[in-house]
Amino acid sequence: MRDSFASVRSVNATGSALKGRLSKAITAVLFAITALLFVTSSLAGDPGPVIPKGQGDECVADTAFMRRNHMDLMVHQRDDTVLEGIRGAAFSLSECVDCHAQKDEQGKAIRVDDKGQFCQSCHSYAAVKIDCFSCHAAVPDSSDNTAGLRPLPNKDSVTAGHSAEPDASPVAGLGHSLADQIKGHLQTDAQ
Amino acid sequence: MPSNSDHFNSGQARRRFLKQLGLLGTAAVTSSYTLLEVRKANAAASPAVTNTKRWGLLIATDKCSSGCDDCVRGCNEEHGLTSSGRDEIDAQWIRKIDLQDKLSGRKSSLPVMCQHCESAPCVDVCPTGASFKRADGVVLVNSHTCIGCRYCMMACPYKARSFIHETLTNQLAVAPRGKGTVESCTLCVHRIDAEEDQQPACAVACSDAGHGAILFGDLNDAGSEISQKIAAQGATQIRSDLELNTGVRYTGI
Numbered sequence: 001m002r003d004s005f006a007s008v009r010s011v012n013a014t015g016s017a018l019k020g021r022l023s024k025a026i027t028a029v030l031f032a033i034t035a036l037l038f039v040t041s042s043l044a045g046d047p048g049p050v051i052p053k054g055q056g057d058e059c060v061a062d063t064a065f066m067r068r069n070h071m072d073l074m075v076h077q078r079d080d081t082v083l084e085g086i087r088g089a090a091f092s093l094s095e096c097v098d099c100h101a102q103k104d105e106q107g108k109a110i111r112v113d114d115k116g117q118f119c120q121s122c123h124s125y126a127a128v129k130i131d132c133f134s135c136h137a138a139v140p141d142s143s144d145n146t147a148g149l150r151p152l153p154n155k156d157s158v159t160a161g162h163s164a165e166p167d168a169s170p171v172a173g174l175g176h177s178l179a180d181q182i183k184g185h186l187q188t189d190a191q
Numbered sequence: 192m193p194s195n196s197d198h199f200n201s202g203q204a205r206r207r208f209l210k211q212l213g214l215l216g217t218a219a220v221t222s223s224y225t226l227l228e229v230r231k232a233n234a235a236a237s238p239a240v241t242n243t244k245r246w247g248l249l250i251a252t253d254k255c256s257s258g259c260d261d262c263v264r265g266c267n268e269e270h271g272l273t274s275s276g277r278d279e280i281d282a283q284w285i286r287k288i289d290l291q292d293k294l295s296g297r298k299s300s301l302p303v304m305c306q307h308c309e310s311a312p313c314v315d316v317c318p319t320g321a322s323f324k325r326a327d328g329v330v331l332v333n334s335h336t337c338i339g340c341r342y343c344m345m346a347c348p349y350k351a352r353s354f355i356h357e358t359l360t361n362q363l364a365v366a367p368r369g370k371g372t373v374e375s376c377t378l379c380v381h382r383i384d385a386e387e388d389q390q391p392a393c394a395v396a397c398s399d400a401g402h403g404a405i406l407f408g409d410l411n412d413a414g415s416e417i418s419q420k421i422a423a424q425g426a427t428q429i430r431s432d433l434e435l436n437t438g439v440r441y442t443g444i
Contacts (some may be wrong), residue, residue, distance in 0.1 A: 080239070082333050085325060085384040089236035095366040135334060135369030137362050 024033055050126035054099040062092045070096075093132060098140045111138035193265055204225040206302050230403065237384055245328040246378055246395070247438035249417045250301060254404035257289050257300040262405060263281065265396025266304075269379065270366035275357050282368075285393060290444065299444050304406070305330055305351040306374035306429065309440030313343035322373075324337045328410075329378045338373040351375050369398035377437075378407075381444050410438065 035058040059066050073091040100118035101109045112119040113133040114121075123130050263285045266272065272282050285304040291297070311330045313322045321337035324330050332343075332352075344352045352375040355368060362368050363382040379391035390398075394405040408417030420426075426440035 078335065080236075082331070082335070083323070083325070084239035085237070085327070085329075085380060087237045087381070087384045097364070118312050125273060134358070134368040135372075137364040137367070141364040 013043035019030075049121045050116070051121050052100070052102050052116075054118065056099060059099075093136055094141075097138060101139050102154070113138050200364065203423070216295065217315040219368060240325055240327040240329075241244075242326045244409045245329070245411045245438065246383065247307065247408065247417060247440065248304075248378075248391070249406040249420055249441065250404070250406070250441045251404045252299045252441055252443040254402050254427075255300050255302065256402075257287075257298065259300070259402070260287055261308065261400040261402065262302050262394045263287060265392045265399075266376070269392035271361065271363040271368070273361075277283055280356045282355065282374060283346075284351075284374070288348075295328045299351055301398050301444060302394070303349055303351065303429070305347075305378075307348035307376075307378060309436035309438070311435065312346040312348065316342045316346040318342065323381075330375075331377055331380065332373050332375065333375070334367065334369060334372045341373060343373055347375075348433055349434075383407075409417070 013115075059068075066073075070091075074093055074096075077089050077091045078084075080089065081092070096119075097112055101112050102117060104110055105110075110132065111116055113130055114120060115124070119130055220250075246338050263283075268286050270284065272284065274281050276405075284304045287300060287342065288303050289298065289300045291299075291417045307328055309324075309328065311322070311324055314330065317323075317336055318340060321335075322330070322343045323331045323333060339354065341354055344350075344354060352373050354373050355370050358370045359368055368374055379389070379393075382389040390407045391405075394407045397403065397405040404415050406420065408415040410418060410421075412418055412441045415423075421440060424442055426442050427444055428435070428437045428440060429444075431437075
């Protein structure tokens with residue numbers, strides 16, 4: 001019995017020695033890979049994204065905090081504003097745009113989601129798509145960015161066209177079925 | 192002794208792990224301090240809306256003339272509603288409707304926008320909860336969760352909602368709008384939330400043009416001008432048979 005125990009113990013000792021050697025080898029390999037990555041990246045000269053500087057001395061919170069948390073702050077405030085009407089809080093998207101939108105040589109604001117601009121430079125580096133600006137303004141509000149807007153056609157002409165119909169429809173303009181509903185309702189009231 | 196050195200190694204690893212945990216904890220404490228600062232920074236914001244107020248409009252149709260679209264223009268300008276060049280798909284937050292009573296021949300003209308119903312059919316049918324009613328009675332679309340199914344447009348008895356069919360550019364900061372979502376009159380929440388005594392753009396445009404046909408106010412406050420006028424003159428809800436308790440009321444139809 002004693003002999004057999006001894007042999008088991010010796011097998012165990014050999015096993016742990018092997019494990020120790022293996023883990024050392026793995027550590028060495030990992031270390032080598034890390035070192036290689038470090039050397040490669042510094043050789044490639046990856047400077048990270050080049051981010052244009054915003055206006056003013058500091059952001060609404062410190063840079064490291066904003067880098068990590070801006071998305072949560074914005075989503076949180078978005079819900080507060082849309083659902084509960086809380087306005088003027090510190091982390092509004094429009095304020096990001098106000099400070100971080102750059103201007104071109106003509107003094108015209110550049111969209112923050114244009115290539116190389118504040119939002120886009122970092123987001124393309126991190127390969128994270130931003131879809132804020134398919135709806136939200138990407139430049140600060142000013143008279144010059146609405147100058148190119150096409151005004152809605154004059155509805156007067158549409159109204160005139162309809163009222164000139166010989167049938168003298170009580171409904172002029174748009175939304176016939178709604179007008180019919182209202183008309184029907186008014187007649188019900190009159191009866 | 193291999194087993195001893197193993198123990199030594201794992202002890203060291205454990206110590207290293209605990210040290211890292213400590214650093215992580217410090218980081219967490221630091222960021223919670225920053226979160227406190229966040230709360231402080233937000234103290235200047237306007238308070239959340241409550242149901243003590245219920246915003247509404249009273250439209251005096253006797254002051255509203257056929258062919259006048261000052262309110263529509265005011266609204267379009269405020270929210271950057273522009274033409275796509277195809278009239279049939281353009282967004283309309285306010286439409287002018289002309290009526291004629293067949294019996295008497297009496298004509299009237301009225302702007303029809305989202306009626307901000309208390310029991311809003313659009314809110315009932317929305318599959319994602321994007322169509323919702325705020326505590327102060329304003330019915331809105333949360334574009335972040337709108338999937339553009341247009342069920343609300345089918346449900347609305349007033350045809351008050353529009354769908355954005357094409358990619359938009361040059362939106363205004365106060366009115367984010369994007370392709371594939373439904374939108375309608377917001378009662379200019381961006382104005383009325385931010386400051387006291389602000390009026391929706393349509394009411395401002397109407398009074399600036401000297402018509403004064405659109406009155407905005409708090410329906411819950413018996414002392415407000417709108418409530419007193421409704422109490423004195425009475426006011427009609429369009430399709431009152433649906434019992435939606437609309438926030439927009441009309442006189443003279």
